[in-house]
Amino acid sequence: MNTGTIIRTICLALALINQILTATGHSIIPIDDETIQALVSTIVTVVTALAAWWKNNDFTEEAAIGTGLTRHLKAQGMDGYIGEEFDEELDEEVEENDEEDIPAVQQ
Numbered sequence: 001m002n003t004g005t006i007i008r009t010i011c012l013a014l015a016l017i018n019q020i021l022t023a024t025g026h027s028i029i030p031i032d033d034e035t036i037q038a039l040v041s042t043i044v045t046v047v048t049a050l051a052a053w054w055k056n057n058d059f060t061e062e063a064a065i066g067t068g069l070t071r072h073l074k075a076q077g078m079d080g081y082i083g084e085e086f087d088e089e090l091d092e093e094v095e096e097n098d099e100e101d102i103p104a105v106q107q
Contacts, residue, residue, distance in 0.1 A: 058064040
């Protein structure tokens, strides 16, 4: 079991315990409605900001290579090919160009 799994399990257990205690009238976390609204709003904003930031950014070398390959193919007019036709055209492009022009892609 990794650390993330353990932390998520502990958080779930605390949330369930708090929910059961609240349902039975024993609120151990005294939070008013305004605080809850502010927390939910902040969480939604943070999650949305992180998702938007992550979406179109290359954080791994493989992603950067993939973006470079996509840009190269689009520049060569190969952005509409699919399946075997794409593979054949790509193989021909790789053979015709230097390794420096087209980044290596691991499969």
